[in-house]
Amino acid sequence: MKLASWNINSIRQRHTHVQQWLTKEQPDWLFLQEIKCQNEQFPAEIFEEMGYQVIVNGQKAYNGVAILSRHPYQLNHTVLPDLNEEDPQARYLEIESQGIILCNLYLPNGNSGGEEGFQRKIHFINTLIKRAEHLLKNKQDCIFAGDFNICPTNQDYAPQTLSSDDALVKSESRNGFYQLLWLGLTDALRAIYPTETLYTFWDYTRGAWQRNAGLRIDHALLSPKIAERLQSFTINKSERDKEQPSDHVPVIIEF
DNA sequence: ATGACCGGAATCTCCGGA
Numbered sequence: 001m002k003l004a005s006w007n008i009n010s011i012r013q014r015h016t017h018v019q020q021w022l023t024k025e026q027p028d029w030l031f032l033q034e035i036k037c038q039n040e041q042f043p044a045e046i047f048e049e050m051g052y053q054v055i056v057n058g059q060k061a062y063n064g065v066a067i068l069s070r071h072p073y074q075l076n077h078t079v080l081p082d083l084n085e086e087d088p089q090a091r092y093l094e095i096e097s098q099g100i101i102l103c104n105l106y107l108p109n110g111n112s113g114g115e116e117g118f119q120r121k122i123h124f125i126n127t128l129i130k131r132a133e134h135l136l137k138n139k140q141d142c143i144f145a146g147d148f149n150i151c152p153t154n155q156d157y158a159p160q161t162l163s164s165d166d167a168l169v170k171s172e173s174r175n176g177f178y179q180l181l182w183l184g185l186t187d188a189l190r191a192i193y194p195t196e197t198l199y200t201f202w203d204y205t206r207g208a209w210q211r212n213a214g215l216r217i218d219h220a221l222l223s224p225k226i227a228e229r230l231q232s233f234t235i236n237k238s239e240r241d242k243e244q245p246s247d248h249v250p251v252i253i254e255f
Numbered sequence: 256a257t258g259a260c261c262g263g264a265a266t267c268t269c270c271g272g273a
Contacts, residue, residue, distance in 0.1 A: 009272085010262055034272085036262065061263050062271070109273055149273070161273085168273060203273065204260035215273070247261080247273085 001098070001255055005031040005145040005218055007106070007201075007248035011066070012036070014246060015043045021239065021250060022050055028070050029097065030250075031104035033147045035064035042066060059090040065104050065146070066093065073097035081134075083127045091124070100226070101135055105146030110167030118167050121149070125176030132183050136223060144185065145220040147248065150177045152187070155197055156216035161208070168217065177219075186227035188220040188253050193233065201248045202240055209240055218251050229255040 004027040008014050011032065022030065030052075035042060037058050044054040047068050057078045058064035067073075076094040083092075091106040105128070110121030128144070135142045150173045151157040162169055181187060189198065199214025208214065222230060234252040239245055 013262070034262095109271080111273065112271060151273095157273095166273075201273075206259060208260095217273075244261095 002027040002252060003029045003031070003102070003143060003145065003220070003255075004250050004252040005033070005104070005147075005220065006250040007033040007147040007218060007246060009034050009246040009248065010036040011042060013244065015046060017239070017242065017245070019046055019050070021236070022047070022052070022068070025236075025250075025252065027252065029102060030068040031093075031102075031145055032066045032068070033064075033104070033106040034062075035066050036062060037064060055093060055095060057090045057093045062089070063106060064090045065106050067095060067102065067104050069095070069097055071097045076101065080124065080127050081131055083124065085120075085123075099141060101140050101142035103131070103142065103144045103146075105144060105148065107147065107149045109149050110170075110173065118170075118172075121167060122172055122176065125173065129176065129179050129183070132180055132185060132221075136183055136185075140223065141226055142223045143220060143226060143253075144180070145251075145253075147217060148177065148219050149217055150174060150219075151215055151217060152177050152219075156199075158199070158211075158213040158215070161203070161213050161215065168215065180221055184224055185221040186224070186230070188222050188227070188230055189216070189233045189235075189251075191222075191227060191230055191233070198235060200235055200251055204247050218248055220251065220253050222253075222255075226255055231255055
């Protein structure tokens with residue numbers, strides 16, 4: 001099986017990139033984040049014509065997640081269960097397909113909105129930990145993948161790209177990521193590449209791509225049985241070199 | 256010391272992104 005995740009930074013700007021990439025890679029599932037449109041604005045037809053079912057959880061202007069699936073599925077959640085927010089943003093999409101619970105994530109960045117904005121990120125992570133705990137307790141095969149907006153260690157961001165109090169590297173954010181690992185989930189990239197410096201995002205500004213001033217913030221966390229079956233982790237860096245790219249590139253796991 | 260580069264929405268400039 002092949003599962004990919006890609007923060008696309010507007011599906012309307014980059015549906016052709018996705019179409020061409022799908023033709024080449026043919027994943028079983030593609031998780032998209034930051035689609036930046038409402039459900040009815042998502043160009044579903046072009047992907048349906050390619051044999052994908054399209055599940056969209058969008059909102060106006062910002063955020064928004066979607067899953068493209070080659071297989072039948074059951075929709076589980078469009079809001080992270082127990083996330084007690086009055087007006088939850090479109091940052092979560094959970095389905096079951098081929099016997100696996102597939103959770104597509106777009107965590108809050110946490111740098112805007114002051115302390116309140118940061119606490120919303122921490123609340124999201126804590127609620128995610130509870131969801132993972134629940135699924136693992138029930139012995140469910142599951143995958144949590146997407147844009148976590150967390151650099152787990154200092155190796156996961158290029159020197160001088162972020163300050164030590166940035167929400168992507170703050171210990172509260174990282175501790176949440178570590179707690180997911182301590183529950184028994186496997187960081188798929190580190191299972192394959194324990195020590196290499198690898199990034200999945202390069203800022204549009206400051207020549208970040210040319211200087212390789214990147215971040216590793218797009219992750220895939222696997223439940224134990226899936227982790228045992230893990231065969232590869234691929235970062236499609238070449239997408240960052242294309243015309244009008246997203247600032248994130250696709251990441252792919254095979255198992 | 257500061258801005259840079261994007262997309263979206265609502266204007267003739269802003270906010271969020273990471």
